[in-house]
Amino acid sequence: MNLLVNIPDGVGYHKxxxxxxxxxxxxxxxxxxxxxxxxxxxxxxVGPPRIRVDAWIPEHHRDGFLPGDLNWVGDGIYRTYAYLQDNRTTLGPFLASGDKEWVLGGSGT
Known part of the structure; x- marks a missing residue:
């Protein structure tokens, strides 16, 4: 299953x-x-509705992560969030099922 997920993109500073x-x-x-x-x-x-996901992060997107980030749960697998407003159609079957968790296979946790 492919979803639109949020990942870190470095650190910003504001005066x-x-x-x-x-x-x-x-x-x-x-x-x-x-x-x-x-x-x-x-x-x-609290906040906008979201789902916790374990997502595969391609190599060219890994440069914005802080060193020692504890959300890495496997080789290239990062625990992050997917917002329902961005993935409503794809997450429809999961939301309708009422299940707490789905393991979709592959080399995840």
Whole structure:
């Protein structure tokens, strides 16, 4: 199953107002379409509806990850989120099933 997922794209800096410190650091994100090995429904999540996924990240997209990131769960497999508004059609069968988790096969966790 291919989904549009969010992955880190490096670190950005924003100049704050005078007197509040020099810079504000934040993590930039980008969306890529990639193969997903596991999807999991999240309970008690705040914000826009999303699903936790284990996604394969191609080599050319791995340069924006921070060193020592603990969301790597396998060789090239990263645990991240897929938003329902971006993947409503693809995630339709999973949402209709009522299951908590689907393991889609492959070399995931």
């Amino acid at each position: 704050r107002k005078a007197g509040l410190g020099t810079f504000l650091r934040y993590e930039r994100m980008k969306k890529i379409e990639t193969m997903v090995y596991r999807i999991e429904r999240m309970d008690r999540d």
